[in-house]
Each structure stands twice: as structure tokens, then as C-alpha cells.
Amino acid sequence: MALLVAYFGEGGSVMRLARMCSLLAALLPTAGCYVDIDVPPGREFGCEMLFSPDAESLAITQEGAARWGNATGCSFRVGEGGIPVTMTDNLQNNAGRSACGYTRMFYQVKPTRKIMGINFIQIDRECPTQQATMLHELAHAMAPAADHTKDGLFAESATVDFIDEVSLSAVCEHLECKAFQPESPSLTGG
Numbered sequence: 001m002a003l004l005v006a007y008f009g010e011g012g013s014v015m016r017l018a019r020m021c022s023l024l025a026a027l028l029p030t031a032g033c034y035v036d037i038d039v040p041p042g043r044e045f046g047c048e049m050l051f052s053p054d055a056e057s058l059a060i061t062q063e064g065a066a067r068w069g070n071a072t073g074c075s076f077r078v079g080e081g082g083i084p085v086t087m088t089d090n091l092q093n094n095a096g097r098s099a100c101g102y103t104r105m106f107y108q109v110k111p112t113r114k115i116m117g118i119n120f121i122q123i124d125r126e127c128p129t130q131q132a133t134m135l136h137e138l139a140h141a142m143a144p145a146a147d148h149t150k151d152g153l154f155a156e157s158a159t160v161d162f163i164d165e166v167s168l169s170a171v172c173e174h175l176e177c178k179a180f181q182p183e184s185p186s187l188t189g190g
């Protein structure tokens, strides 16, 4: 559902450094070359996060943040100066296939590929499962190192629309959860 791509920052100098670094790393694999990415304030991830949705995605972001807050005991707030969340048309992944949601992250350059922060979240305007997609993308943003699960909300194509136990476990492996409260399907009719 989401696609994670490398992002080397907005500054041209960072991009040039990144290219040099990649070349160096290719020639000298042991060089351990990497570029630290300047992550803007409010774009960090962890048990306290701030999301800044546009008007169209405000309601699903608020609901998603509140539900993940209940499930994890973490503080996910909605306000200004945080990770942008926007609705877009014809959201596509790198392979040109349509996608419901997309979470872009700041990475260090190879070979470390360390995730530094969250760039933004996008939700497709025509997506029929926007709330579930929002919950799925928030999981990527909260725990960017977490792998997709086989089934459930955090499966590559989510199979449920609530925070199931397996997906919550996958998130809490990488996030310092202060609670562990999976949702029940009956809450959402899913």
C-alpha cells in the first residue's frame, strides 16, 4: 500500500554530496560513507509525533492519530508544524501503479540507509478505504523500520480496517509503546 523511497533532502548540495557518496560507496564498499539528512523539526518519529493534515484529510488524520494513541499509549497529535498529510489525485508508486497511501521518509545515503524522519503522508482522494489507509500509513510513520505484516491492517494491502493485534505488535517492536490495546473488529464493523 505504501511505497518507501530514498529521499536525499531538498537542498542541491545535499543531493550532490549524496551522489558523490554513492559513487564512493560503490567504489569502496568499506568506506562507510553517508550523508546526514537535515530533518526539519517536527518530522522525527517515535512515541510523540505531530501531524499537520490539510483540510481534506483532517478528520481521518485526527481519528487515526487518536486510535493509534489509544492502542500504543503514545501521543500522536494534530496541529501546525508537524508531518504534512495531504489528499492527492492519482497517487502512484515508483512502478507507476496506483496506490491508496504513501509515506515518504528521509534516509541517510547508502550503505547505512538509516531512516532519519518522516517527509510526508499522502492519501489518494479516490481511495475507497481512506481511514484504513490512514491507519496503515500512520503505522509506517510511527515505526518506519517495521516490516509489513502478512495479514491485517499492516499487510501491504490491508485486509482489515482496525488496529489488529499482529499489526500492533509489528509497530511496537520498533516503537516504545506505553500500552498494548489492539482494537476489536466490532468497534468498526470490519
Ligand SMILES: [Zn+2]
Pocket: 001, 002, 003, 136, 140, 148, 155, 156
Ligand atoms: Zn505499507
